[in-house]
Amino acid sequence: MGSYTTPTWGYKIVSDRQIQFYHVLLPKVKTQTLKRSIPYAQDIKNHKDGSITISLTADSYPTIAIEKVISFFEQKTNSLLETPDYYYKVPLRIKRLLTQWALTFQGCLALMLIHSKKIKKLIKNDFEFINSQCGGLYLAPYTLFLYQDRPKIIHPISAQNSNERKKIEQETARLVRGMIKKMREAQPGLTGLALLSMLEDKTRLKAGKICQIINGKSFGVVNPIYSPFFSEQI
């Protein structure tokens, strides 16, 4: 009987009426959904090792059923590679203000992200600036890039981490919106203080410690002058 394996999926034709199948995305798919998507599936049995055994109807061929299953998971993979866009809007006045403080702003965002309860478990409790004129943050294991109107994780991208990426991007957009709001509402000349108080509140770190962390991380890092987030071009 035929069998085939790749690093992400594999199958074995057990008999004319049974196939064993494995895919890394199996935990993300409900058995009922899978059963509905494969017309020849009579019964699906889950195994402890994460694989499934699909019992087929009498009028079906295992090879055709396998094709259907693989195509179902390819579609699922494609849909999971992309995440929804979560937007923020940065007024021109704030952009101009941030041009000189781009690294500080990114550092504040990174600190809030690593202290955020929603995504704390998804990233390590540390960050690095991407030493680039385009900006970006490395929140291990993810690289986060701030586009003009939305954040995106640009590496690593896989179907398995789609939920994690979605959560991080959503939280980043939420925090950026909050930071912009705080800066907009601050009295002229006190924007930095307003941001610092927000940071103290979100991270429970003292102002001195925050400055020390951001100063230390910024050492030798270029100002991201070509970052679309800080750029005035629309």
Added chain:
Amino acid sequence: MKQKFFILVVLLLLAGLTTLAQPLKKSSLVVPKPAKELLTPQYIYIPKLKLFLSLQTAPIKNNEWILSEQKTAFFGEGSALPGEQGVSAIFAHAKNGLFAKLPLLEKNDTLIVISEKKLFQYKIEEKQLIEPDELSFLKPKGRNQLAVFTCFGKDDKKRILFLGGLIGELPNAKIKNSLYQI
């Protein structure tokens, strides 16, 4: 009452017609950007080196790509756009902050190219040392490849070239094979 209602309707209609009669403002017209512009690479990211660079398009002059600036990387004009059939060429000086650490890359490392609308992932398939005037690697091989190169060796007499094959693009996610881990 009916008269009032009639007058109101006439006024509303007139207001509508006046609005329609006004010439359309330039800003209200949505001019779609040409697809080429949307696909032109804007950034390159090399995860292994944590190197993120913006790209400028290097024009061709006397059969050579002109590197107008020393602080950025370049996409070679005339080379294939990412995702299209052919070889997309990206290069920069072997300087700190640019491609100085490029020789550290190895086979199977990932290269990411970002255009306005898409993100392209390549996996390095070949690493070669070539002569500065060698351009045979730009020959199309029936699929999209990315050539990333910089100066190498004593007095920059050689070029170190990495050829990567396209493994995925986002959005409109397409996967070339089951190895979609990027």
